[in-house]
Amino acid sequence: MKEQDLRLEYQQAARNWEEVLPLGNGSLGAMVWGGAEKEIIGLNQETLWSGYVRDKNDPAVLNYLPEVRRLLLAEKYEEAQQMTEKHLLGEYGESYLPFGNLVLTFPNQTTQKYTRFLDLATAIAKVESGQDQDKLTREYFVSYPHDALFIKITGQQFQCAIAFESKLNPQVRYTPNKIQITGQCPEHVDPNYIPTRPESFIQGTKGQHYTGEIAIYTTDGQVEVMDNQLFVTKASTLVLQVSLIRPAKNTKEQTYEAIKQAHMADYQALFATVAIGFGQKVALPTDQRLARLKTGAQDPSLYALYFQYGRYLLIASSREGSLPANLQGIWSWEVRAPWSSNWTTNINLPMNYWLAQTCHLEACLPPYFDWLKKLVVEGKKTARINYGMQGFVAHHNVDYWMNTNPVGRPFGKKAGETGSAMWAMWPMGGLWLSQELFRHYQYHLDEKFLKETAYPILKEACLFILDWLVEIDGTYHSLPSTSPENRFQVTKDSPPCAVTKDSALDLQLIEELFINFTKTCQILKLNDSLLQSITQVQARLAKVQIGQKGQILEWDKEFIESEPGHRHFSHLYGLFPGENFDSDETLITASKVSLEERLNGEFAHHTTGWSCAWIINFYSILQDKTNTGKYLKKMLVDSTLDNLWGVHPPFQIDANFGGTAGIANALVNERLGQLNLLPALPDFLPNGYVKGLRLTGKRTIDLSWEDGKLTTYQIYLMSTD
Template sequence: MNRIKIIASCLVVSITFFQGNAQQKLKLHYDKPSTNWNEALPIGNGRLGAMVFGNPGKEELQLNEETVWAGEPGNNVPKNVYSNIEEIRKLLFENKNKEAQDLANETFPRQAPKDLNYGMPYQTVGSLWIEYPGHENYSDYKRDLDIEKAVSSVSYKAKGINYKREVFASFADDVIVVKLTADKKKSISFSLSATSPQLVSNFKTQDNQLFFEGTTGDADNKKGKIKFVGEAACTLKGGKLTASTDKLTIINADEVIIRISIATNFKNYKDLSVDATEKASAILAKASKKSYTESYQKHVAAYQKYFNRVSLYLGDSPQSNKTTDVRIKEFATSYDPQLVGLYFQFGRYLLISSSQPGNQPANLQGIWNHKLNPSWDSKYTVNINTEMNYWPAEITNLGEMHQPLFSMLKDLAQTGKESASEMYHARGWNMHHNTDLWRMTGVVDGGFYGLWPMGGAWLTQHLWQHYLYTGDKAFLKEYYQVLKGAAQFYLDVLQEEPEHKWLVVAPSMSPENTYESSVGISAGTTMDNQLVFDVFNNIVNASEILETDKSFADSVAVALKRLPPMQIGQLSQLQEWLHDWDKPNDHHRHISHLYGLFPSGQISPFRTPQLVEAAKNTLISRGDVSTGWSMGWKVNWWARLLDGNRAFKLIKDQLSPAPMETKGQSGGTYPNLLDAHPPFQIDGNFGCTAGITEMLLQSYDGVIYVLPALPDDFKNGKVSGLKARGGFEMDIEWENGKLKQLTVKSELGGNCRLRLASDVVLDGEVKLAVAKGENTNPFYQISPIKEPLISEKADLKGFKLPETKEYDFNTVAGKTYSFKVK
């Protein structure tokens, strides 16, 4: 069956599967305009983004374009640091940790040296203003964001007339479209203008169109060289348009369509040769040829081909009739399962809207940012945040949204050769914990935070996981050299530590955490060992699948055997470092050593119960409430620990009102459903969407586990279109906390192994056999880990497993298999 037919069949199943339930209530809605950015509503088409404020008298559309970043082409790799890196290694192996940290700080100072930079900020274009004279007094106000259609609307009554605005960032025409209507003719009169915080900017009108243009700013030692051009054109029914120097004025129109086009001179990370004016004008001219109805319909269709693949129903309550901000305030004390479903789908909406094929990946804020100097520059922070952005991609049937990240990896595999060679005298490529539009790969934020050479190791996991979900050998072949380059780097930089002769990465750190006062630099952190384990296994498996590079794979396999095992420390915790340095009162937001539990699958309840218990002890010790992204990760961990109620408790913590101030470590959710680090970071949204999926379906550890962590609050529900590794698509219905119906669509064929609650007996058109031995499906092969080392002081109580059974049945590619519970 070809891909088009598969998508079509998914849509049909999705529609029939959810007929008659509350899945349709997929709107964020409010009864007042936004008073600040955290109340405005995000729209986007991957390249263009806008925040819609919804003020009747003076509407603001705060605008973004994905390539509007400060600076210019160029890497940030320091020269002549290899000898110091060698010395830091020596000091670490001599247990002179403070001296090692001091040398790291001296070699890589906290502030960027004059000849380097620590990355460029993602910046706003500015704002478009629609000003209605006399509309300051209004009634019957409504504002919403329909995430089924990717359209934001505002309606109100002023001077006895009903007004409405519809705004969307077109997936079909690549412009932002605004439709202004009223229920009385000749009632639409407003002015259109633009502003920008950019220091170099200009505004003018020409040929009855509004133009706004600018150049991004300088930062560190880089000159701002991104030039952007925006054009806004109005199509009127009735009325009159006049143009002044920098403003358009419309008087007594029946209806107005505004189309906004934005383009930059960016071609790729090393080429700024695009004519921004020509590109913006061409896009606008093409879009303007279509009627509003055609533009709207094609936009919705282009968006829904992705969005409609997955439906989720968790129940409903009277809370769903309240405004979204009130529902967030009351979620902790009111039964509102539909808000969880809305939040889940909002994450999918944000991913579709900020990461389209052929564009840039979603950054720390997706594509939505109103500042010139946002927190953490709104860069790509790859010691967790960028990866978390893409956790929902495969599992929620949005694999295409992964493509911008893969494209960036190709770039980084080139720029990262410089950091690998210059800094570490190694082959292959690497990067540290940040990158930007210019694909920098050097250290950012100095030796205390930035000397973590593992960014490429983590990012490349997304390549391998995409292969496991799709079985696409052509894709694997295309990206094989990216995977190989990452493996080459670690093969060259691994050091033999003196005590056990294990091979470890040094110097590095467990991201942003310390084990002594102001000391984080270390050797052989648990997360590093887990990441290298995955990098090495991925390249060995890829080499075998593609029947290439056997000698290199053999050398990797030798090194793989010398990696350290995971260790359980004296606090009965999973050790974060090579030595038992964990602190009993540590509540740090990063719990990086639990990477092995999720998103990796090295730790599992059924194969490694001691490590699972140690991971659980670590999670309990660290506490629940933290920054937004940290709580998003914890939802996934508790789901992998098969504790649905604790996972749901973290969702409650995340769906609590975020304070509007931006200081401190309090996370939560803003009135517009965006995640608070604080301030806004989009990763918490994506982390929770992935976590809700992991509560309903897990596909690792050799099996597809159906309803592995269902909380008591999700008593009845349905989900359609979730993806499992091996090309399986799953529809699941449950009642009173028990599986009721299951549909499995197989895109690739092969053995399907299900793990179900032991009291569930499925009846279907094929017979299920009790599973024996390891799963024969090649996408479910297990990479065995070493037995953990356990401290004599550890006091493990045992991890209680749920009673389950495993079943096998063979599938044929393109066929669907339906089951009911007897």
């Protein structure tokens, strides 16, 4: 197999959190700064959250929903929005917390011959500094089989001080061979976008307790406790083992080398399923390669590295037994994390898993499906209590405590404090999340999964929608309805509003849900009693509208767009990730117009990475190689940090996952049962190959090309998954 470009390399330590090298096993995350004299490793554990179990559902919502609907039908949008924001919204969710920092100090260590790198082939990071007798080598990995971070330091008679620091102020106990950490999470932490106030951080006594341990696994040096640190002297080797929340496992009587080999074998079983190359690697550090790209230099291989980095990050943040990847994957360094590092359902969480099927990482999907099963349980409570309806519902944000109510008001819900309906009043999160279920079946043809996992969840989503829709003059409508985080104006002088009826996204999600549920029943040969109701409602569901410019209307009327270049493309869901527009050339044409309208607005000034990733996927599906290349290049130039993390800003991991999916779709995609090879290959990637991409029907594909022309391809039927 041809050599791949699989190493992020740097000639200096990280200068801030957004230059670190991320490591993870799905649950435990580590961020390596790589300082020569002072090393900081930021630590995360996915279950460390503020808050505690609380029922945030509100039966009073049911009293106001009919009036909100009446106001909307009377086209009194501002009044309907005010009532929604005052009476229908619940409190914001809680925050994902940083565990703390492991700090290693190496007295008098120099930065001579310094290098820092992350090897995607092995999921191992290394830092080397100094030379001759002063040379120090540090090696880091987070093992899934052992559920621990391991750090090996080698040199000649070196000294190392080991300490722990945390903004959560835990109890820290130092003994001659370990550091033991115990603490309690705060009861509440506000999202970072709320201005600081007394309630922004409440320690209290109801938060969850946690523990952690930093142990000296082995060393030939001398160890003593000094000044709240472990001090190691006269060492040529030192191995540390870090476990958080849960104890390390499978390490008894295991050598470091055996643990490392087990880690690599486990990781490579997932990562090595796909290989890719776009030409010879440029022999420069990664940050310099990015800088060259911004000057117009060509570096095709950098896009292959970026593609594989997205796959690496999903493996590192989503493994069986873990939670699904959140807004920052599993890496967060602030107590008030960006957007609380929660799960945002109106694009971000679904985008995190766009690459999982096509890029042969189905092993990373169990966290998503397991979490969704638990969400259904909570969502049924919200549907019943808040809306008096059957089935399950979820809104735009979910935290560790599985809140499924519309979250949009500050903690405490004080009189006079209202939230914002433009993001909170969106009860379609459960529908979007459910769509991955049938897609999984399409790739794996697993009827057991379809029957035991997909069918029950799809049915609960259908039950809710059948109750949610309102029949008016023989047509079924969704209301109140919003298009995620966007607003409209009735006239240029009227205030922006978000709440109306029949957003294009609502209608497309409902249509796709009904189609997927019907197909599921057909495959399983189930004569479900819901099918008759679904068939009747589907036939009379309100339709997506086309405007005077030939564009898809985002709402039920041709309102004035408050932000013509808005970052969300919710009204184009049916183009991607959905497929319902494929069979209607009118909608495909209207989608192109809508895309052009939005991109000709203010979008050119945006650096929102996930939005750019969505555009790459749109143009890949439209087989437009010019615009696919334009926005793929924009992604790396405008929306990618030196450590290749995507930015909103700040760092948000969905851009990486969506970008990798976009590259895959540019090389191979399937629409309406048709396989498209190199449908949107950018001109700056004229030569290359890819092996192991997945197709529907339990198949994989390898292909290669030269001068932009397909040279070979092979399709393989997988005997097992």
